[in-house]
Amino acid sequence: MKAFRNMSIKLKLIIVIIGTSIITLFVAFTTYLGIDIYREFNEMKKNAVLQASLIGQYAAAPLLFGYKEETTEVLNKLTAIPSIKDACLYSPNSGEVFVTYHKTPDSSFVFPVLHNDNASFQNGYFHIFYSIKYDNNYCGSLYLRIDPEDIYTKIEKSVLLMFVLLLVLIIVVYFISLKLQKIISLPILKLAEQTAIISQNHDFSVRLTPYGNDEIGELYNQFNNLLLQILIKQKERDKVLEDLQESETHFRFLFEQNPAMMLIYDLSSLKIISVNEAFIQHYGYQQDEILNMKLTDLYPKNEKEAIIQLVKTLKGLAYTGEWHHVKKDGTIINIETHSHSYIAEDNAVRIVVINDITARKKAEEEILTLNAELENRVKERTAQLEATNKELEAFSYSVSHDLRAPLRHVNGYLELLSKRGIQHLDEKSKHYMQSISEAATHMGILIDDLLNFSRAGRMELKLDKIDMNRPIKDALNILEQDTKNRKIEWKITQMPEIMADYAIMRQVWTNLIGNAVKYTKKRELALIEVGYTEDAQEYIFYVRDNGAGFDMNYAQKLFGVFQRLHSTEDFEGTGIGLANVRQFIKKHNGRTWAEGEIDKGATFYFSLPKI
Amino acid sequence: MCRARKNKGFTNVRIVLILLMVFIHNNLSPQSDINTLKAVAIEKIALFITWPPGSLSNQEFTIGILGDNPITETLKQIYLEKKIKDLRVNIVEIKDIESITSSCQLLFIPKIKMAELNKLLKHTSNKPILTISDTKGFAEAGCMINFYVYENKLRFELNQKGMDEAGFKIDYRLLKVSKIINPVIE
The missing domain is CATH 3.30.450 (Beta-Lactamase)
Incomplete structure (x- = not known):
């Protein structure tokens, strides 16, 4: 058969x-x-x-x-x-x-x-x-x-x-068949011959002429059709191949010329399959040398086992991690790898992008060292500052305290002088005496405020649950002397209970309300509003008046020691009050600020955290 | 001798018995043996002979035997059941020539005087009676069938002319095995 x-x-x-x-x-x-x-x-x-x-x-x-x-x-x-x-x-x-x-x-x-x-x-x-x-x-x-x-x-x-x-019949049939077979075999042989020529020359644009309309004729037509299809497919394939080539070139270029180091290895054998130019440049291996190496050859001894274990768990997962690699010259570098798997030619391979982070690591270490140093220096300075502060406070206290004694003398003698014969003195001398007395009083106040301020820096807080209405009431009592001959319209909100030092709160309110009373004295009718707002974190208390106000450009100066925006002639004062307020509120972990406009009044705020 | 296929076996047995009997008789008495052969031959001869029309209308085939003859017993024995021309056989002993009638289809004539034979034949000449004898010269005298023994075998003479004149038709096969006396020349 x-x-x-x-x-x-x-x-x-x-x-x-x-x-x-x-x-x-x-x-x-x-x-x-x-x-x-x-x-x-x-x-x-x-x-x-x-x-x-x-x-x-x-x-x-x-x-x-x-x-x-x-x-x-x-x-x-x-x-x-x-x-x-x-x-x-x-x-x-x-x-x-x-x-x-x-x-x-x-x-x-x-x-x-x-x-x-x-x-x-x-x-x-x-x-x-x-x-x-x-x-x-x-x-x-x-x-x-x-x-x-x-x-x-x-x-x-x-x-x-x-x-x-x-x-006899078979002989006759033989001769007849010899003739007849040509009818069928000739077109087939011709087709075979032409097919051979086409496949030899790869010329698919040739068209065959059929012998008739029988099955062989149909075969010719189908063959022509096939040729046409091949031609179309060939063109399509050429196009696809071209595109693929281009794409391949792009990606090859992307791989080869990428400044990032890249490496491809076989996931099962760990053999290195390909590396790019950046890798070779950086590591110093020859191309043929690296292609005979395994992934593990790049790792220092103590990391080899770990990397083998890691690769086993990777499978298709993307991975990012930090390791060490050994270069050709033996130097060990810190690297950061990003890898992921893909299937190439039926083998799972893994492409790794390597980033040499040795320099970064070094920089990080340096930063850490610097930070530590800085911290130490800050600590040092702070200690120095604290010491200086203490000295300063001690100094100002002793100064204030020591200033009081001569001032008392001045006042005492002025009193004696005035008792003895003020009537003998001419008008000018009286005026001088008056000035001396005023200056001495002012100085006394100044010394008191300075003492307070220096105390404020050092004092210990006594936190209690207090009703904020009470220190306000106390402040109004203290200020009664200044307010009794004034026309003032008060607007005081009911206050909450808070955690604070009661004595300090009384001083804060006395200061702020006192200021409001002081700077509204030129108003026919003074309007003073005391109130608060709150949110989840803190209470914000405020005192608002319709007094002289201030220029917002100098708002920051308001809370400094001896910082005054108005002359003593217009409004008496030492310039220490608001500085004290800021100091007290700071002790309570709160903030202080102010809003105002010249001749339109001012609002002073302070916040206290809720616990 | 009818041989219906279905009882052929039985008939065969019977034939064998008869032949055995014949054989025994042959040993004991040659007379009775030849009589048996003759009795059997009668049936065979009758087979090839066609009686004149109307002469076989009776229910039975009557064989008449003139005078006291030992063959009578043999015939009676053989034709107790056996039929001739598909008719039951009636054996009748006839005392004298005058009592021979047309009711008899076959007449066996013993050895009698020639004059007596002539008288008898004259009596039967216009009747469809097949006359059979076993006496030398009787066929020539006018008897239709006459048995004789030749080379120890029973044979018979056939008076063709006599039978032809009496209206009997003879099958050519019978003529082939008989000695023909007075042949009819056509």
Whole structure:
């Protein structure tokens, strides 16, 4: 079968045509022969039965009467029929063989026992049993053994004739098929030839001309169609390839020329597959050298096991981490890696972007050192400052305290002087004395405020839960002297309970409300509002007035020591009050600020955190 | 001798018995043996003979035997059940020639004087009676069938002309096995 498959179409067609012809002719001839033989046999059987009936007629009477000679005489007439080889007649009475006949006298044929009427073909002979009857009376039976050699001769002749005829027909068919096969094989061979040319030249723009509209013609059309499809696909593929090439170039460029160091390794074997120029430049390895290395070769000894364990857990996950790498020259660098997996040519590989962070690490360390140093220096300075402050406070306290004594003397003597003979003094001297007295009083106040201020820096807070209304009430009592001859419209809100130092709060309110009273003294009707707002973190208390106000540009100066925005002539004061307020509120972790406008009044705020 | 296929076996047995009997008789008495053969042959001969039209209209086939003859017993034995021309067989002993009538289809004539035979034949000449004898010269005298023994075998003569004139038709096969006396030349 394989040999047949590899044959040329020409040979195949010839074989198929001849084969089919042989089979057809053979079947036809055999069928004809079979029918012929069957007919011959039937004919012979019919003839034999006819002969038997004929002999039976003649043998009936002698057989019935048991006359052997006459019966034999009848049977001997069979010599005229050469195909009857043996015959016998059975007695009607006993059923035994009565007379026999042999074509060849020395035949040793043993006659069969009597049998019912029957014509059979056995062992190459016809066997006929025939009952002889006369007028429906049984007169005995006849047996004939017939040699069908005539038929055999006929069959032999027929077979010979058939074979001769078959041979002649096959030769004729061969020559016809030789011509006919070209009708089919020629277009196919032509197609094969042209296909070979096309595949050799890769010229898919060629078109074939079909021979007809049969299946082969359709094959030609389909082939042309296929060529067209190939052409289209080829163009599409070329385009895609071009794009791919371009994309590949882009990405290769992106990889190769990327200033970031990149490395690709195989996830299962850890073999380094590719590195970019930046990597080679930085690490100092040769391209072929690095490609024979494993990922682990880049790590210092103490990190090798850890990186192997890490890679096992990576799978498809992206990873960012800090490690150490060893360069070609043996220097160990700090690196930061960003890696992720992707599948290339069926192997999971991992692309790693490496960032040398040695310098950064160093910088960070330096910063840390600097910070520590700075912190130490700050601590140092703070300590120094604290010490200086303490000294300053101690100094100002002692100064204030020590100033009081001479001032008391000045005041005391001024009093004595005025008791002794102020009336003797001319007007000018009186005025001088007056000025001295005022200056001394002012100085006294100044010293008191300075003492307060220096105390404020050092004092300890006594935090209690206090009703804020109470220190306000105290402040109003303290200020009664200044307010009793004034026309003031008060607007005081009900205050909350807070955690604060009661004495300090009284001083803060006295200061702020006192200021408001002081700076509204030139107003016909003074309006003073005391209130608060709150949010989640803190309370904000305020005192608002319609007094002289201030220029917002100097708002920051308001809370400084000895900072005054108004002359002492206009409004008396030491310039320490608000500085004290800020100091006190700061102790409570609060803030102080102010809003105002010249001649439009001012608002002073302070906040206190809720716990 | 009818041999219906279905009781062929039984008939075969019977035939064998008869033949055995014949064989025994043959040993004991040649007379009775030849009588049996004759009795059997009568049926076979009758088979090939066609009686004149209308002569076999009776229900039975009557065989007449003239005078006292030992064959009578043999015939009676053999045709107890056996039929001739598909008719039951009636064996009748006839005392004198005058009592022979057309009701008899076959007449067995013993050895009698020639004059007596002539008288008998004259009596039967216009009747469809097959005459059978076993006496030498009787066929020539006008008897239709006459048995004789030749080479130790029972044979018979056939008076063709006599039978033809009496209206009997004879199958050519019977002629082939008989010795023909007075042949009809056509």
